Amino acid sequence: MRVSSVLYSLVGLCLVTLAASQSSSGPYDSALIGSRHPFYNLTQKLDHSSGDNTTFKQRYQMVTDYFQPGGPILFAQSAEQDIVPVESSDLFDMAKELRGLVIGLEHRFFGTSLPQSYNGSASSFAPLTLGNVLEDAAAFVDFVKKNVTGAANSEVIVQVGSYGGNLALLAFPV
Ligand SMILES: *[C@@H]1O[C@H](CO)[C@@H](O)[C@H](O)[C@H]1NC(C)=O
Ligand SMILES: *[C@@H]1O[C@H](CO)[C@@H](O)[C@H](O)[C@H]1NC(C)=O
Numbered sequence: 001m002r003v004s005s006v007l008y009s010l011v012g013l014c015l016v017t018l019a020a021s022q023s024s025s026g027p028y029d030s031a032l033i034g035s036r037h038p039f040y041n042l043t044q045k046l047d048h049s050s051g052d053n054t055t056f057k058q059r060y061q062m063v064t065d066y067f068q069p070g071g072p073i074l075f076a077q078s079a080e081q082d083i084v085p086v087e088s089s090d091l092f093d094m095a096k097e098l099r100g101l102v103i104g105l106e107h108r109f110f111g112t113s114l115p116q117s118y119n120g121s122a123s124s125f126a127p128l129t130l131g132n133v134l135e136d137a138a139a140f141v142d143f144v145k146k147n148v149t150g151a152a153n154s155e156v157i158v159q160v161g162s163y164g165g166n167l168a169l170l171a172f173p174v
């Protein structure tokens with residue numbers, strides 16, 4: 001995954017601002033957040049670009065009800081807020097027809113996906129980079145492809161609006 005360094009630092013700054021203004025303070029459950037489907041945690045590397053093995057818990061959803069082997073992976077990437085329940089995504093409505101696997105991922109530093117090392121200081125925002133956000137998405141998709149029988153070679157369709165739309169575009173450029 002290649003991201004230009006200029007874009008990287010610019011968006012990194014925006015992310016810091018956004019995260020600093022977050023108001024959530026988990027933990028949440030599906031009843032509180034309004035989803036019929038359960039939430040899970042994925043153990044993610046805090047910094048994908050270093051040899052440091054520190055991890056954090058990243059919240060996600062995965063709905064296999066409509067999936068048939070070879071169907072697409074319909075990925076709703078959440079942006080700068082708590083995870084958006086999968087049912088809220090248009091992808092969810094398409095899943096039945098497409099025989100797709102619907103997955104959703106919370107953005108790091110939002111909702112319950114806050115690293116334990118976060119303490120409010122500027123330096124504890126260091127792992128909040130565009131590169132890490134995109135690597136989270138890539139690692140999540142890798143996990144899903146291994147986790148679900150018949151998904152190993154599935155195409156991935158990413159959808160979300162606004163800042164999240166940029167993430168979707170950047171996530172799988174080739
Ligand atoms: C996921 O991790 C968060 C943060 O550590 C925690 O509050 C929550 O209970 C976990 N959820 C599940 C389903 O394990
Ligand atoms: C991180 O994990 C990898 C794979 O298990 C291991 O090879 C490496 O030594 C670990 N790095 C540190 C700093 O512990």
Ligand SMILES: *[C@@H]1O[C@H](CO)[C@@H](O)[C@H](O)[C@H]1NC(C)=O
Nearest residue numbers: 117118119120121123124125
């Ligand atoms: C806050 O976190 C940063 C980065 O993880 C760390 O360097 C610093 O010592 C922490 N500060 C306190 C008061 O725990």
Ligand SMILES: *[C@@H]1O[C@H](CO)[C@@H](O)[C@H](O)[C@H]1NC(C)=O
Nearest residue numbers: 040060061062143146147148
């Ligand atoms: C597959 O994902 C489900 C939840 O999405 C989880 O409970 C299960 O542990 C995962 N299985 C493996 C082998 O990772």
